Amino acid sequence: MASFPSSPIVTLAATDTRTADVLRFTFTARPQAMSIYARFVELGTILMTTSPGLWAISDTSSNNPRLLVFPTGGLYRLHHQTTFGTVTSTLAAAPAYGDTCELLATITAAGVVQLSQSVNGGAVSSATASSALVLAQAWSGQVLQVGAANFTGWRNLRIDRGVFDMPTMRRKAGV
Amino acid sequence: MVWTDTDDQTTERVLLLREPFRELRPAHTQTVFVADSLDRTNRQYFTLGEGADELLVKVRYQDDKQGLLDLIKAGSKGRTITYIPDLQDGDVRFSCVLIAPLSPTAAGLDPDRGTAFGELEVELHLRKTDETPFAGVWDKDVLFEYRAGGRLEEATFTRADVASYVAIGAGGSYGTLTTAASGAIRTHWMSSASSVGPRTFPVLLLEGARTNRVLSNRNLNTTNWAWGTTGTVTTGQADPWGGANATLVNDATTASVSDRRQTIGITSATRAVLSLLCKPHTTFGTGSFRLYTTDAATTHIRGSIAWSSGKPTLTAAVGVAVGSPVRHRGGFFRFAIRTTGNLTTGNRFVSIRPASTAAAQRGGLIVTGVQVEQ
Numbered sequence: 001m002a003s004f005p006s007s008p009i010v011t012l013a014a015t016d017t018r019t020a021d022v023l024r025f026t027f028t029a030r031p032q033a034m035s036i037y038a039r040f041v042e043l044g045t046i047l048m049t050t051s052p053g054l055w056a057i058s059d060t061s062s063n064n065p066r067l068l069v070f071p072t073g074g075l076y077r078l079h080h081q082t083t084f085g086t087v088t089s090t091l092a093a094a095p096a097y098g099d100t101c102e103l104l105a106t107i108t109a110a111g112v113v114q115l116s117q118s119v120n121g122g123a124v125s126s127a128t129a130s131s132a133l134v135l136a137q138a139w140s141g142q143v144l145q146v147g148a149a150n151f152t153g154w155r156n157l158r159i160d161r162g163v164f165d166m167p168t169m170r171r172k173a174g175v
Numbered sequence: 176m177v178w179t180d181t182d183d184q185t186t187e188r189v190l191l192l193r194e195p196f197r198e199l200r201p202a203h204t205q206t207v208f209v210a211d212s213l214d215r216t217n218r219q220y221f222t223l224g225e226g227a228d229e230l231l232v233k234v235r236y237q238d239d240k241q242g243l244l245d246l247i248k249a250g251s252k253g254r255t256i257t258y259i260p261d262l263q264d265g266d267v268r269f270s271c272v273l274i275a276p277l278s279p280t281a282a283g284l285d286p287d288r289g290t291a292f293g294e295l296e297v298e299l300h301l302r303k304t305d306e307t308p309f310a311g312v313w314d315k316d317v318l319f320e321y322r323a324g325g326r327l328e329e330a331t332f333t334r335a336d337v338a339s340y341v342a343i344g345a346g347g348s349y350g351t352l353t354t355a356a357s358g359a360i361r362t363h364w365m366s367s368a369s370s371v372g373p374r375t376f377p378v379l380l381l382e383g384a385r386t387n388r389v390l391s392n393r394n395l396n397t398t399n400w401a402w403g404t405t406g407t408v409t410t411g412q413a414d415p416w417g418g419a420n421a422t423l424v425n426d427a428t429t430a431s432v433s434d435r436r437q438t439i440g441i442t443s444a445t446r447a448v449l450s451l452l453c454k455p456h457t458t459f460g461t462g463s464f465r466l467y468t469t470d471a472a473t474t475h476i477r478g479s480i481a482w483s484s485g486k487p488t489l490t491a492a493v494g495v496a497v498g499s500p501v502r503h504r505g506g507f508f509r510f511a512i513r514t515t516g517n518l519t520t521g522n523r524f525v526s527i528r529p530a531s532t533a534a535a536q537r538g539g540l541i542v543t544g545v546q547v548e549q
Contacts, residue, residue, distance in 0.1 A: 008452070041368075
């Protein structure tokens with residue numbers, strides 16, 4: 001459902017379709033305490049009613065165990081799922097189209113997840129942290145997927161071992 | 176660091192480092208031939224392949240003296256040496272070959288603890304067996320890092336066709352629309368949301384699939400377009416791609432309101448968004464763009480654009496404006512308005528009116544890139 005424009009698509013005698021960008025990296029680190037810092041220009045992902053995730057650590061089919069951020073009900077949610085359960089942390093406010101958004105997703109050694117956000121360099125707001133969920137021995141796959149049917153202008157993506165706050169991750173990312 | 180050597184009796188040799196590598200420096204090696212003309216106005220390059228990325232590191236405080244020497248001996252025989260920065264995360268590892276030092280060699284004494292405790296120091300020059308860069312080695316706690324405009328050679332990317340993005344450097348930093356080839360990752364330049372200034376930062380642009388339902392979306396002088404109320408169209412106008420594919424739609428009379436329109440198909444019961452790029456002609460009024468039913472009974476989108484000193488003010492009289500107008504080269508701005516609710520399937524008119532119905536209104540809009548998406 002189009003609630004926002006995408007990049008210009010030139011047409012001539014017929015309608016034209018631009019296919020999706022799909023970008024994946026190899027990610028070999030095991031489940032552990034991590035901080036995932038994402039800085040991007042919001043180009044519509046937050047407005048999507050179905051989305052495989054802003055980013056996701058899993059296999060290419062998004063099976064469990066996995067860790068991902070995706071939009072739900074117009075808000076970003078951090079989702080940690082294993083064969084033993086699911087815990088989430090959902091923000092209470094959303095960026096608007098064109099905003100520069102910073103999301104910090106943290107997961108502790110106990111599997112507690114928390115998502116924090118700053119829009120256009122404003123104050124950092126944090127969602128309620130989840131309850132604990134024992135970390136799996138491995139993610140379902142060694143894939144970091146960034147962009148599959150999403151609409152995002154990526155500026156920075158950084159994953160560090162350990163739990164850090166937004167100012168620390170900004171400094172680490174050189175922001 | 177671990178390695179296997181058929182000359183050893185063990186399944187695997189291990190050199191435990193007292194601390195992570197120090198003084199890490201990237202390096203690159205490639206066969207390059209360069210020739211400068213005598214007057215230095217021409218320079219020719221000849222390269223073989225892409226070369227190999229390498230890493231120089233310093234091993235400090237090494238108290239396993241024979242182990243360190245055996246590592247160098249294994250490297251001198253071309254054995255694969257694997258560096259594991261953190262044994263708590265053993266799948267994060269780098270398989271390397273040793274470029275230097277090769278035998279014959281001797282390790283040096285560590286400058287801090289060598290004379291007192293006999294610990295050794297050596298600089299290793301390593302190359303990954305796949306010759307790719309040592310991503311994530313700079314800090315053992317960095318598991319992944321990407322900055323817009325950075326390297327993506329080791330990533331897997333697919334997009335099965337061409338796509339647009341904005342480049343800077345020609346026509347000023349307001350942005351030139353450019354076409355990326357199929358499979359090319361787009362580095363797209365942007366300015367901040369509230370700015371109509373130059374584009375000052377790059378992003379990696381990733382988008383889902385979308386269809387533009389408007390035909391001949393840059394040339395409004397084809398039979399895909401028609402007049403609701405007659406005006407004039409002139410093609411061949413300079414456009415934000417740096418070409419001449421924009422169309423002047425002109426309303427030269429105050430007696431009527433010119434309306435250039437196209438019948439498009441709404442194929443799903445969802446919202447739609449109408450976007451276009453335009454700039455004012457030398458004589459301009461308050462233009463508008465619309466999406467409405469072919470019996471004119473219902474307007475889904477109506478956006479009016481007032482101009483002052485080349486700067487637009489967009490008013491969404493019907494629908495919701497999405498973002499602010501985005502400036503492009505040549506004085507073009509991109510505007511977008513979406514419907515407030517879902518549409519029913521069927522035909523609609525997408526319409527460009529260069530001037531309003533107000534008294535004495537006339538003028539032209541130079542238009543390109545008309546787009547309706549669902």
